[in-house]
Amino acid sequence: MSATKQTHGFQAEVSRLLHLMIHSLYSNREIFLRELISNASDACDKLRFEALDTPALMEEDPEPAIRLTLDKSAGTLTLADNGIGMSEAEIIDHLGTIARSGTEKFLASLSGDQKKDAQLIGQFGVGFYSAFIVADKVTVESRRAGLAASEGVRWESDGQGEFSVESIERAERGTAVILHLRKDAKEFLDDGKIRQVVGQYSDHVAFPISLAVAGDDKAPETINSATALWQRARQEISDEEYENFYKHISHDFEAPLNWSHNKVEGKLEYTSLLFTPPRAPFDLYHREASRGLKLYVQRVFIMDDAEQFLPQYLRFIKGVIDAPNLPLNVSRELLQDYGPVKKIRTALTKRVLQMLKKLSKDEEKYSRFWAQFGQVLKEGIGEDPDNRDAVAALLRFASSEQGDSLTSLDDYLARRKDGQGKIYYLLGDNAAAARQSPHLEVFRKKGIEVLLLSDPVDEWMISYLDRYQEVPLVNAARGELDLDGEDKPDDAEQDNALIKRLQESLTGQVEAVRATRRLVDSPVCLVLAEDQLGPQMRRMLEAAGQPVPEMLPVLEVNLDHPLLKALDSQEPGADFSELAGLLLDQAMLAEGQLPRDPAAAARRMHHLLSRAVTPNA
Numbered sequence: 001m002s003a004t005k006q007t008h009g010f011q012a013e014v015s016r017l018l019h020l021m022i023h024s025l026y027s028n029r030e031i032f033l034r035e036l037i038s039n040a041s042d043a044c045d046k047l048r049f050e051a052l053d054t055p056a057l058m059e060e061d062p063e064p065a066i067r068l069t070l071d072k073s074a075g076t077l078t079l080a081d082n083g084i085g086m087s088e089a090e091i092i093d094h095l096g097t098i099a100r101s102g103t104e105k106f107l108a109s110l111s112g113d114q115k116k117d118a119q120l121i122g123q124f125g126v127g128f129y130s131a132f133i134v135a136d137k138v139t140v141e142s143r144r145a146g147l148a149a150s151e152g153v154r155w156e157s158d159g160q161g162e163f164s165v166e167s168i169e170r171a172e173r174g175t176a177v178i179l180h181l182r183k184d185a186k187e188f189l190d191d192g193k194i195r196q197v198v199g200q201y202s203d204h205v206a207f208p209i210s211l212a213v214a215g216d217d218k219a220p221e222t223i224n225s226a227t228a229l230w231q232r233a234r235q236e237i238s239d240e241e242y243e244n245f246y247k248h249i250s251h252d253f254e255a256p257l258n259w260s261h262n263k264v265e266g267k268l269e270y271t272s273l274l275f276t277p278p279r280a281p282f283d284l285y286h287r288e289a290s291r292g293l294k295l296y297v298q299r300v301f302i303m304d305d306a307e308q309f310l311p312q313y314l315r316f317i318k319g320v321i322d323a324p325n326l327p328l329n330v331s332r333e334l335l336q337d338y339g340p341v342k343k344i345r346t347a348l349t350k351r352v353l354q355m356l357k358k359l360s361k362d363e364e365k366y367s368r369f370w371a372q373f374g375q376v377l378k379e380g381i382g383e384d385p386d387n388r389d390a391v392a393a394l395l396r397f398a399s400s401e402q403g404d405s406l407t408s409l410d411d412y413l414a415r416r417k418d419g420q421g422k423i424y425y426l427l428g429d430n431a432a433a434a435r436q437s438p439h440l441e442v443f444r445k446k447g448i449e450v451l452l453l454s455d456p457v458d459e460w461m462i463s464y465l466d467r468y469q470e471v472p473l474v475n476a477a478r479g480e481l482d483l484d485g486e487d488k489p490d491d492a493e494q495d496n497a498l499i500k501r502l503q504e505s506l507t508g509q510v511e512a513v514r515a516t517r518r519l520v521d522s523p524v525c526l527v528l529a530e531d532q533l534g535p536q537m538r539r540m541l542e543a544a545g546q547p548v549p550e551m552l553p554v555l556e557v558n559l560d561h562p563l564l565k566a567l568d569s570q571e572p573g574a575d576f577s578e579l580a581g582l583l584l585d586q587a588m589l590a591e592g593q594l595p596r597d598p599a600a601a602a603r604r605m606h607h608l609l610s611r612a613v614t615p616n617a
């Protein structure tokens with residue numbers, strides 16, 4: 001009826017996503033039904049929420065419902081809901097663009113390998129566009145609750161880069177998605193098939209889903225149980241139901257790693273159902289990425305991303321919380337400093353940490369978890385002092401004694417040597433480099449294990465973790481080592497003439513030169529003073545444009561090493577200074593740092609090499 005049919009181009013990312021999705025999800029294609037039903041259920045949730053303030057939005061049709069209709073002769077499957085609906089502007093915006101930062105980069109990371117991409121797209125959440133996996137044309141008709149019947153809108157596309165929009169007369173509120181099924185997707189015209197897929201993926205949707213066949217006299221039949229899953233008793237819910245519920249709320253297709261479902265009674269009554277996802281969303285580190293739980297009050301949906309119920313470092317946890325005693329008109333601002341919310345948050349945080357502890361008993365699953373979320377969890381060491389030991393127990397580290405496998409602090413403590421009162425760690429740019437560090441020599445000799453920390457956040461993180469189970473953590477490359485009382489060189493040793501000569505020659509480049517017992521095979525190493533910034537923190541500050549205090553390292557020397565012995569007999573003069581400079585350069589290189597003056601270091605090295613190849617020069 002409208003003379004104003006307009007054509008729009010999809011945002012480039014949408015076209016690309018559509019193309020990749022159709023290709024990579026072909027063998028999982030029944031998920032389109034779950035995704036569209038999830039959207040319909042969200043739309044009903046949103047309507048109920050808005051109607052709390054504006055009851056008139058319910059019009060004459062107050063019971064939220066989702067209706068599926070098969071039309072075999074037209075070859076269409078229609079999903080209709082009487083939820084919130086969309087205005088013309090909304091439909092153009094929601095069904096033509098993707099408003100998540102990082103999307104372009106994410107799409108570029110897809111490989112073209114169907115299996116791998118299918119999993120990755122799960123991180124993204126496929127949503128509405130999955131309709132095109134089974135349909136070669138999709139028509140959406142909608143009217144937003146509260147608008148007049150004349151303000152209906154029809155959206156149509158064949159998924160090839162463009163969509164059209166026109167205004168229509170639409171008496172019913174809500175949205176109908178009409179799928180013109182592809183030739184190879186006609187199985188979805190079979191009511192048995194629809195029943196099976198809805199039963200499998202969407203049984204727990206809290207609104208009735210009915211199925212009708214056009215031309216059939218039978219009344220539409222409800223085909224799901226239509227109770228909120230989290231309200232049912234734990235023992236009545238199968239693992240598969242939990243898994244499907246997770247997929248429904250997260251738009252993921254892989255099963256969660258584990259979950260925790262609890263009902264808390266009493267003054268602070270609430271039910272929580274929390275899931276550990278199998279993969280990090282692609283935008284885990286984007287500020288505006290969705291995070292947090294879905295909040296319900298008395299089964300009425302209140303908001304997505306209720307981030308107030310968990311701390312930042314647990315932002316990857318998915319789930320729902322139903323707190324029947326919160327006011328229905330609760331807003332984000334109100335949640336912020338609402339006493340009961342803080343209490344629930346404290347309890348849920350503990351709950352999640354327990355859930356992760358349980359997960360850690362399953363080594364295979366936990367290593368998947370750790371690879372995806374380990375970095376985020378480390379934020380908790382700084383962020384959550386009250387639960388520091390519980391978070392620390394979940395951390396995993398490379399270790400000098402454990403080859404490629406990672407260790408927990410508890411396992412480290414269980415293996416420690418009699419009388420070893422400290423947990424030792426070493427920071428490095430990567431575990432392989434840390435493993436080569438001269439600082440480990442004395443620990444190896446004594447059979448003491450050292451944790452190898454190489455994440456960019458590790459130095460920051462460890463600065464908050466000075467103890468675990470009352471045992472102090474000590475940086476193996478910092479301060480004076482005192483492994484078993486006998487490691488400190490005595491004053492007479494420090495009073496050595498060679499040390500004094502080195503110190504003189506390196507004035508302005510090192511804080512001090514000291515004799516050491518840290519080393520076995522290496523001649524020298526650098527040691528940080530107790531209060532000095534390490535290289536990782538330095539780089540982080542520099543990258544953030546912060547001023548970095550200039551502090552000189554301490555050079556420790558192994559007086560038993562043949563090189564130092566030879567140096568001792570070297571006459572004072574230019575050669576001695578040159579060799580002293582080279583020793584310092586080497587110590588920096590062994591730390592993975594550049595010498596302070598790389599050009600001068602290279603010159604010294606060339607000089608030395610020339611002499612080595614032409615001994616009489």
Ligand SMILES: Nc1ncnc2c1ncn2[C@@H]1O[C@H](COP(=O)(O)OP(=O)(O)OP(=O)(O)O)[C@@H](O)[C@H]1O
Pocket residue numbers: 039040043081083084085086094095124125126127128129175250251
């Ligand atoms: N049945 C519907 N009724 C009302 N609005 C809808 C409906 N289906 C989709 N929309 C709107 O279109 C938007 C985009 O839907 P889409 O499924 O692509 O993404 P999403 O659901 O927001 O995200 P994700 O699928 O990753 O959770 C929705 O956020 C919603 O605003």
